[in-house]
Amino acid sequence: MSQTVTTRPFQDQRPGTSGLRKPVSVFQQPHYLENFVQALFDCVAKDIVGATLVLGGDGRYHNREAIQTILRIAAANKVGHVVVGRGGIYSTPAVSAAIRKRHAAGGIILSASHNPGGPEGDFGIKYNSRNGGPAPESLTERIFSRSKEIDRYFIAEPQHIDIDRPGTYRLDTLNVEVIDPVEEYAQFMQRLFDFERIREMLQEGLRISFDAMHAVTGPYAKAIFEDLLGAPQGSVHNGIPLADFGGGHPDPNLTYAAALVAQMQAPDGPDFGAASDGDGDRNMILGKQFFVTPSDSLAVLAANATRVPGYKDGIVGVARSMPTSRAVDRVAAALDIPCFETPTGWKFFGNLLDADRITLCGEESFGTGSNHVREKDGLWAVLFWLNLLAVRKQSVADIVREHWREYGRDVYTRHDYENIDATAAHGLMNALRDRFDTLIGQVHAGLSVTAADDFAYDDPIDGSRTEHQGLRILFGNEARIIFRLSGTGTQGATLRVYIERQETRDTHIDADAQVLLRSLIEAADTIAGIRKHTGRNAPDVIT
Numbered sequence: 001m002s003q004t005v006t007t008r009p010f011q012d013q014r015p016g017t018s019g020l021r022k023p024v025s026v027f028q029q030p031h032y033l034e035n036f037v038q039a040l041f042d043c044v045a046k047d048i049v050g051a052t053l054v055l056g057g058d059g060r061y062h063n064r065e066a067i068q069t070i071l072r073i074a075a076a077n078k079v080g081h082v083v084v085g086r087g088g089i090y091s092t093p094a095v096s097a098a099i100r101k102r103h104a105a106g107g108i109i110l111s112a113s114h115n116p117g118g119p120e121g122d123f124g125i126k127y128n129s130r131n132g133g134p135a136p137e138s139l140t141e142r143i144f145s146r147s148k149e150i151d152r153y154f155i156a157e158p159q160h161i162d163i164d165r166p167g168t169y170r171l172d173t174l175n176v177e178v179i180d181p182v183e184e185y186a187q188f189m190q191r192l193f194d195f196e197r198i199r200e201m202l203q204e205g206l207r208i209s210f211d212a213m214h215a216v217t218g219p220y221a222k223a224i225f226e227d228l229l230g231a232p233q234g235s236v237h238n239g240i241p242l243a244d245f246g247g248g249h250p251d252p253n254l255t256y257a258a259a260l261v262a263q264m265q266a267p268d269g270p271d272f273g274a275a276s277d278g279d280g281d282r283n284m285i286l287g288k289q290f291f292v293t294p295s296d297s298l299a300v301l302a303a304n305a306t307r308v309p310g311y312k313d314g315i316v317g318v319a320r321s322m323p324t325s326r327a328v329d330r331v332a333a334a335l336d337i338p339c340f341e342t343p344t345g346w347k348f349f350g351n352l353l354d355a356d357r358i359t360l361c362g363e364e365s366f367g368t369g370s371n372h373v374r375e376k377d378g379l380w381a382v383l384f385w386l387n388l389l390a391v392r393k394q395s396v397a398d399i400v401r402e403h404w405r406e407y408g409r410d411v412y413t414r415h416d417y418e419n420i421d422a423t424a425a426h427g428l429m430n431a432l433r434d435r436f437d438t439l440i441g442q443v444h445a446g447l448s449v450t451a452a453d454d455f456a457y458d459d460p461i462d463g464s465r466t467e468h469q470g471l472r473i474l475f476g477n478e479a480r481i482i483f484r485l486s487g488t489g490t491q492g493a494t495l496r497v498y499i500e501r502q503e504t505r506d507t508h509i510d511a512d513a514q515v516l517l518r519s520l521i522e523a524a525d526t527i528a529g530i531r532k533h534t535g536r537n538a539p540d541v542i543t
Helices: 032-043 063-076 092-102 137-147 181-192 195-203 217-228 258-265 294-303 327-335 347-354 378-392 396-407 422-434 518-528 530-534
Strands: 002-006 020-023 052-057 081-089 106-110 122-128 152-156 167-171 174-179 208-211 272-276 283-287 290-292 318-321 339-342 360-363 367-370 409-420 451-454 471-475 479-485 493-503
Touching (some): 002 063, 032 122, 032 137, 052 063, 052 092, 063 081, 063 122, 063 152, 063 174, 081 092, 092 181, 092 378, 122 137, 181 217, 181 378, 208 217, 208 258, 217 378, 258 272, 258 283, 272 378, 283 294, 283 378, 283 396, 290 294, 290 396, 294 327, 294 360, 294 378, 294 409, 318 327, 327 339, 327 396, 327 409, 339 347, 347 360, 378 396, 409 422, 409 518, 409 530, 422 471, 422 479, 422 493, 422 530, 493 518, 493 530, 518 530
Parallel strands (some): 052 081, 052 106, 081 174, 208 272, 318 360
Antiparallel strands (some): 002 152, 020 122, 106 122, 167 174, 272 283, 283 290, 409 493, 451 471, 471 479, 479 493
16 A cells, blocks of 8 residues: 655755765655655656666665665555665666666666765765666756655555565565676676686786775675686675775775775785775776876777777777866777767766767766766776786786877876865856956966866757856867866865876876876966865865
8 A cells, every 4th residue: 555645845856967965864854765756756657657677776874774765655656666686785887787688667776976974974866767877967857846846755555675685575566676786797797808818817816906995896896806707805805885884985096995005006915906986886997006097097998998808899989078088089089989078977978878979988087887888887897907907918007008108198187175165166166267268378387278168068969958067278289177066075065176288208108197297286276266265275185
């Protein structure tokens, strides 16, 4: 039996680039989650009645309770079948793959990605559409509009579903199927990569270290790297998903994966290191005493794609988010394939993937993926690199340095100023935007400003236009400085400053990025007045 519950709307339920993210305490308010899920179901009602949905999350605090609530609302809204990951654990790329494999109407992912977890941390929810990718902006805006006027939701009577035990359960007329998502994903990866060759490389002595950060990829990584590929037990660290991520910050970068970085810097450290984030869609790649920027990783994978079974016939095109370095552009030019520049947010790659205009895509924020799913995929990227190491029989550092010598190096860094006052952050952006005309021709760091704009994207598939995606200061084809406010945090604002310069001199090609970019880093503060507007003397995170 289901009931209709009278409610009042909340005015703060607009999804960002990756769904609705708020502190756990916000989601724990009476009716808050229920309102949003009902608003979602109201907007996709024609698609979900009698249909299949996929449901799961990254295991963060409130994940289990939210799943039980969503199942009850799904039953009351006449959904036919819901596939749930065992224990509520389901990585974002695995959900995307499951939607596509089952021809499901969509999927609900409970995650705040790389944001901290626990009772004082964040929670999130997003909807992925029939193609397996994040809901387009047109749908998320409809959900937001509906959430501001909703006055009721439908929910079945309480009935606990044992999500820890695989099997099929009944909730009113709804079939709930609890599955082991790890096995299904591992089988999928074996169709894309040469597991036998990787296994042989590991047996020959190549040592790997993977930091799951007590997040969703732990069970996947242990099953794939240790059980299937034969890496020694203990190669996967922090492999048990915890509701608070063990008190850590599940963001795979040089700051928050410091223990892995230190291990890889040691003289006797492993040959290959990697980490993934809260929901398993991001990745960080490390060699012995060597960090691979996400921008370089995308470019290297594109240049070497035909060496991997799943891409042996070549790639049709590539895409990168606007703040991502132009390293992959140079590979695309050499391969004579298209390269698309999109706004930040994986959903912008979806149309290009569905139209078969691109095969590989990536973002500087540690996200890489391909046409195998419609999400970025952390473990996929790690397996791609391992397959590449097995084929080329070179170290990570040698592969990247060889790439730089062939294509040039786009020296790149990102400086994050986290939790700054939102008014000050918007003031900085508005002031810089107002000065665009006066910047042209100015010389900074020995380079002349040739253009300044607020990036806008015209989708070549559906013709939609997306504006105000970041402020770009261009120094011809040689360098760029980009300023952007992030939409993934829940407290204050995060200012991201992206700085890039092409380097072709072999004597400088392997130097530290912060050293090579020092003059442009100083120019970024001069141009935008970062200290003046934010009061910050240094960024919180440098990658």
